[in-house]
Amino acid sequence: MRIAISTGGGDAPGLNAVIRAATLSALSRGWSVLGIKRGYAGLLGDDEIVPLTVESVRNIGHLGGTILRTTNRGNPFDFPRLQPDGSYVSVDRSDELIENARNLGIEAMISIGGDGSLAIAQKLVDKGMRIVGVPKTIDNDVSCTVTTFGFDTAVQTAIEAIDKLQTTAESHDRVMVLEVMGRDAGFIALHSGVAGSADVVLLPEIPWRLDAVCETIMERDRTGRKFAIVVVAEGAMDEHGETSLIGESMPGQAPRIGGIAHRLAKSIQQRTGKECRALVLGHLQRGGMPTGYDRFLATRFGAAATQAVADGKWGQMVALQTPNIVTVPIVDVLKESKRVDPHHDVVRTARACGISFGD
Numbered sequence: 001m002r003i004a005i006s007t008g009g010g011d012a013p014g015l016n017a018v019i020r021a022a023t024l025s026a027l028s029r030g031w032s033v034l035g036i037k038r039g040y041a042g043l044l045g046d047d048e049i050v051p052l053t054v055e056s057v058r059n060i061g062h063l064g065g066t067i068l069r070t071t072n073r074g075n076p077f078d079f080p081r082l083q084p085d086g087s088y089v090s091v092d093r094s095d096e097l098i099e100n101a102r103n104l105g106i107e108a109m110i111s112i113g114g115d116g117s118l119a120i121a122q123k124l125v126d127k128g129m130r131i132v133g134v135p136k137t138i139d140n141d142v143s144c145t146v147t148t149f150g151f152d153t154a155v156q157t158a159i160e161a162i163d164k165l166q167t168t169a170e171s172h173d174r175v176m177v178l179e180v181m182g183r184d185a186g187f188i189a190l191h192s193g194v195a196g197s198a199d200v201v202l203l204p205e206i207p208w209r210l211d212a213v214c215e216t217i218m219e220r221d222r223t224g225r226k227f228a229i230v231v232v233a234e235g236a237m238d239e240h241g242e243t244s245l246i247g248e249s250m251p252g253q254a255p256r257i258g259g260i261a262h263r264l265a266k267s268i269q270q271r272t273g274k275e276c277r278a279l280v281l282g283h284l285q286r287g288g289m290p291t292g293y294d295r296f297l298a299t300r301f302g303a304a305a306t307q308a309v310a311d312g313k314w315g316q317m318v319a320l321q322t323p324n325i326v327t328v329p330i331v332d333v334l335k336e337s338k339r340v341d342p343h344h345d346v347v348r349t350a351r352a353c354g355i356s357f358g359d
């Protein structure tokens, strides 16, 4: 049996632990393993294909990033092709990809990615490829799994930022606005805000008003707490119901979300007269060593993916349904993205502890 492994979309801490576990568990069955570099691009001649051996996955489980590289611009069904005049057109290169995989003797693939990569995997499965998915994203927005690896590490990074902002905010009587990632899901903001004892947490899932945010800050001020920490999810809509976008994205790439923290800090300062500063935590949340939890989950996912290949579970994704790792059809996963439930106990816990959602 010859299998291939690819990592697609934005990287997430724990990818290398999945690659390691999937490779080792495949090799121990006597299979051979190929690593496709840069998502599916390696299968389209745009990057390398490398053998994965015991040596190549040695000592990588604790490393951030992915030894296989990744891209969020490699959709083979919507591949950006540069034209002589500098513009791009979208081309469907899926048949070419399937043909290349066949010529390499690849009998099955483990595709590690978020909802975008899983959607591509499903379309390839529909065209006859034998693929098993592994959910990956710091955003934790993939359905049918309790969590994705990478999320815990991102939350940890955000908590450390909040802890550090607390001391400087208190020293200066300032309002600190911290913007965290998550695209359209508020899990990183919610979990880090609760664990880091933020004062205000703003999420895409809970509409908020500037008046309510400022009232929370001024109420603290009146009781002698002259500083405040506001955690805002990058995808939280502003007061006009709009998501903040930064600049141009590259061809084939989703619009880039971000920048709300600066606008919010300006509005709070104007409204309250309090000095405000903004910090966009950005890609720090994606970098560095995975937490023990993420490494552990990623290792379980990797071995489970190889097992799913052995069982012929094409079009299935491994998932955590505590306490077990199970497989679920990717089509079910794609039905809807996971979002924060405004009535979830974490939201209720936050409110009970005095956190405002600006609603």
Ligand code: F6P
Binding pocket: 010, 072, 114, 137, 138, 139, 181, 182, 183, 234, 256, 257, 286
């Ligand atoms: O989906 C993961 C994520 O980190 C989002 O939280 C964020 O909006 C996006 O990727 C950033 O993508 P890029 O790496 O293209 O800037």
